[in-house]
Amino acid sequence: MTAVDKKVLLRVDNLSVSFRTDGAPVQAVKNIAYELYPGETLAIVGESGSGKTVGSRAVVGLLPDTATITGDAELDKQELIGLGGEQIRRVRGDRIAMIFQEPSTALDPVRTVGWQICEALQVHRKISKADAMKRAVELLDLVGIPDPVHRVNAYPHQLSGGQKQRVMIAMAISCDPEILVADEPTTALDVTVQAQILDLLRDLQEKLGMAIILITHNMGVVADLADRVAVMYLGEIVEQGTAHDIFEHPQHPYTQALLAAVPYLGRPRPKSMETPVSSRPTDEVVMSVKDVVVDFPGRIGSPGVRAVDNVSLDVHAHEIVALVGESGSGKTTLGRCTVGLQPITRGTIEVLGTNIVKARGRALREYRRRVGFVFQDPAASLNPRMTVGACIAEPLLIHNIGTTAERLSRARELLEAVELPADYATRYPHELSGGQRQRVSLARALVTSPEFLVADEPTSALDVSVQARVLEVFVRLQHQMGFACLFVTHDLAVVDMLADRIAVMQLGRIVELGTREQILRDPQQQYTKDLIASVPVPNPAEQSVKRDERRALRAAETAPNEAPDGWVES
Numbered sequence: 001m002t003a004v005d006k007k008v009l010l011r012v013d014n015l016s017v018s019f020r021t022d023g024a025p026v027q028a029v030k031n032i033a034y035e036l037y038p039g040e041t042l043a044i045v046g047e048s049g050s051g052k053t054v055g056s057r058a059v060v061g062l063l064p065d066t067a068t069i070t071g072d073a074e075l076d077k078q079e080l081i082g083l084g085g086e087q088i089r090r091v092r093g094d095r096i097a098m099i100f101q102e103p104s105t106a107l108d109p110v111r112t113v114g115w116q117i118c119e120a121l122q123v124h125r126k127i128s129k130a131d132a133m134k135r136a137v138e139l140l141d142l143v144g145i146p147d148p149v150h151r152v153n154a155y156p157h158q159l160s161g162g163q164k165q166r167v168m169i170a171m172a173i174s175c176d177p178e179i180l181v182a183d184e185p186t187t188a189l190d191v192t193v194q195a196q197i198l199d200l201l202r203d204l205q206e207k208l209g210m211a212i213i214l215i216t217h218n219m220g221v222v223a224d225l226a227d228r229v230a231v232m233y234l235g236e237i238v239e240q241g242t243a244h245d246i247f248e249h250p251q252h253p254y255t256q257a258l259l260a261a262v263p264y265l266g267r268p269r270p271k272s273m274e275t276p277v278s279s280r281p282t283d284e285v286v287m288s289v290k291d292v293v294v295d296f297p298g299r300i301g302s303p304g305v306r307a308v309d310n311v312s313l314d315v316h317a318h319e320i321v322a323l324v325g326e327s328g329s330g331k332t333t334l335g336r337c338t339v340g341l342q343p344i345t346r347g348t349i350e351v352l353g354t355n356i357v358k359a360r361g362r363a364l365r366e367y368r369r370r371v372g373f374v375f376q377d378p379a380a381s382l383n384p385r386m387t388v389g390a391c392i393a394e395p396l397l398i399h400n401i402g403t404t405a406e407r408l409s410r411a412r413e414l415l416e417a418v419e420l421p422a423d424y425a426t427r428y429p430h431e432l433s434g435g436q437r438q439r440v441s442l443a444r445a446l447v448t449s450p451e452f453l454v455a456d457e458p459t460s461a462l463d464v465s466v467q468a469r470v471l472e473v474f475v476r477l478q479h480q481m482g483f484a485c486l487f488v489t490h491d492l493a494v495v496d497m498l499a500d501r502i503a504v505m506q507l508g509r510i511v512e513l514g515t516r517e518q519i520l521r522d523p524q525q526q527y528t529k530d531l532i533a534s535v536p537v538p539n540p541a542e543q544s545v546k547r548d549e550r551r552a553l554r555a556a557e558t559a560p561n562e563a564p565d566g567w568v569e570s
Contacts, residue, residue: 389425
């Protein structure tokens with residue numbers, strides 16, 4: 001969509017934001033300027049801490065009292081900076097609405113989703129409760145929530161992540177805003193759900209004619225949805241242009257580095273990721289799962305859930321096997337089973353010659369010394385009261401390996417191996433960035449020199465440049481140390497960079513298993529094809545073609561069968 005011959009809907013000029021602290025003020029946004037036109041999508045991209053969310057929240061008055069805001073933000077010639085109380089509330093939610101990054105924390109857990117949508121309507125519109133509830137049902141239907149008449153009375157915890165995100169979108173568009181600010185609307189969503197959310201935003205934009213400010217670090221999402229792009233770095237906009245210009249002819253070194261770090265499904269592996277001959281997989285089986293079933297009991301009056309359904313899988317020495325699938329497919333449950341963190345209902349699991357289903361006491365402890373686990377959220381898995389060095393050395397302490405000095409020395413050695421300064425051993429987890437904490441989590445998993453490692457979504461919430469660095473460190477250490485790995489993820493572009501084989505899980509079963517080339521280049525199962533078709537590529541032209549192919553594929557799946565004489569079968 002072109003902005004030519006259109007009036008400016010939102011003009012931001014010389015906007016700066018700083019925060020008062022006990023020390024010197026922290027400058028989060030520095031003199032940014034951009035324009036937004038009716039009906040277009042402007043993507044504001046950059047890494048965590050670049051100021052993209054702070055700048056957008058400043059426009060709608062959602063920053064704390066410690067923030068100092070200067071500059072201008074005009075909505076159709078109405079100045080927004082400095083508005084307070086009732087004046088900014090009349091704008092926020094009515095003319096400008098926001099989709100927050102994490103719907104689980106943005107939605108009230110003790111109120112139904114219908115109540116929360118009605119609240120937004122009744123604040124800005126003179127409407128009865130009955131009419132507001134009727135409108136809430138219409139909005140849930142519009143954003144693709146199944147059975148909206150009943151789901152309007154559901155609580156947030158009763159919905160999936162994708163459904164909660166759709167509820168947030170329904171709340172945001174309830175008052176027909178002119179501008180929708182979408183802050184990381186697809187973070188941590190499966191690729192299929194992400195594709196559905198992007199299609200939904202595009203369809204709503206066409207129906208309602210609203211402009212969208214898309215805040216994200218996912219360049220594939222930018223290529224799919226954005227008309228123009230503003231790139232932020234250290235609080236400043238360093239480059240602006242159309243999506244095609246930014247992707248095809250980036251000018252600023254930061255933009256070039258950002259795009260170079262994006263994993264790209266179908267591209268050749270970087271040389272740094274190529275497996276040397278000495279580290280290639282062998283025929284020796286390190287982990288063997290046979291006919292494993294995991295059942296979770298239901299609540300009173302509710303049936304149980306089968307999370308893993310008769311799964312069999314082997315991992316060989318020096319091999320990285322990627323376990324992929326959507327949330328709820330059972331991949332994390334299976335990964336936890338292989339290291340003894342989740343009991344199984346039936347079946348056998350043998351790792352490094354140990355039957356872990358029957359292992360107890362000393363045998364189980366000895367087994368766990370030989371395996372490692374990298375958790376998805378390092379902020380939750382690292383003890384906030386322990387120093388980084390103590391966190392890394394803790395497995396050595398548990399297994400009574402070495403002296404105190406030797407353990408600290410090993411922790412410092414592993415910090416340097418994951419490319420962090422050794423003196424970080426004296427810091428605490430909250431003093432590190434997300435990428436640094438993930439490297440600490442990797443160092444802790446490797447501190448006992450494991451022969452088998454399970455990595456559960458270790459890069460899902462990282463910026464692309466940080467993700468690329470963590471993956472390079474991971475692959476280098478896997479080549480050096482030779483451990484076998486079960487890599488649990490839903491990011492197929494990451495899988496393409498590092499996996500030897502891929503197992504695709506759906507509803508607790510492995511529906512397809514093969515080499516990376518077989519699964520990603522010549523998939524046989526429809527589910528695998530759908531997953532691959534849903535992965536956005538960081539190229540607007542390619543993504544446009546891929547989006548059309550995805551829609552055609554979905555239309556073919558849902559179209560009724562036609563009889564030879566032209567009659568449509570009922």
